[in-house]
Amino acid sequence: MQAVASRLTVLFTAMILTSCANQTGLDTHILMMQRLDNITASLISRTPNPRTPNQSKDLSKDIDIANIPILLKQDRKPNASTDGRAVYITSGLMNRVNDLALALIIAHELGHISLNHYCSQNPTIQLEQEADRYAVFLLARAGLDYEGAVKLSAATQAPHTSNGSYSTSEANRKANLEAKRAENFRAVIVEIEALKTSGTPLKL
Numbered sequence: 001m002q003a004v005a006s007r008l009t010v011l012f013t014a015m016i017l018t019s020c021a022n023q024t025g026l027d028t029h030i031l032m033m034q035r036l037d038n039i040t041a042s043l044i045s046r047t048p049n050p051r052t053p054n055q056s057k058d059l060s061k062d063i064d065i066a067n068i069p070i071l072l073k074q075d076r077k078p079n080a081s082t083d084g085r086a087v088y089i090t091s092g093l094m095n096r097v098n099d100l101a102l103a104l105i106i107a108h109e110l111g112h113i114s115l116n117h118y119c120s121q122n123p124t125i126q127l128e129q130e131a132d133r134y135a136v137f138l139l140a141r142a143g144l145d146y147e148g149a150v151k152l153s154a155a156t157q158a159p160h161t162s163n164g165s166y167s168t169s170e171a172n173r174k175a176n177l178e179a180k181r182a183e184n185f186r187a188v189i190v191e192i193e194a195l196k197t198s199g200t201p202l203k204l
């Protein structure tokens, strides 16, 4: 009898612990989703006013991207991707980068959608540079520290990459892509500074 009671105690303890673990996982998931929402809100207005006067073609693009879902994927691998309809950010990426770096990554994926890129597993340098330019402009327009974000992006893993090991040729290709992206980032910052100095609006 005592053995049965003891076994039941072990079973209940295990059930409670499992339930706590699930609850903790759920809480973490909700907190991550809230963090994603907050970062996205700092980047783009989620509640565009259709009666805003002087709506330009440029502004209508903002309204489009405001409707794109930014979704959390439970995956330890740090990655960001898009299928053209939504942006997917993994929990692994969220654990790895801060809010500013994440804003640039989200903006980059929004850039692929807004610029009608189909982002494959092997994105071309040109498409990456276009999405990066769009992303830096989006941060600048939102009043975020785009230069700081670019510096952070150099220190973190870029989107669309897996966390696996690379062959030498793959590592070289990746290093080449990152060097080209860094060069492009510097050029975009110079472009934005020139536009700001001349008082020209930053159009996407």
Ligand SMILES: [Zn+2]
Pocket: 108, 112, 119, 123, 127, 128, 131, 159, 160
């Ligand atoms: Zn990309």
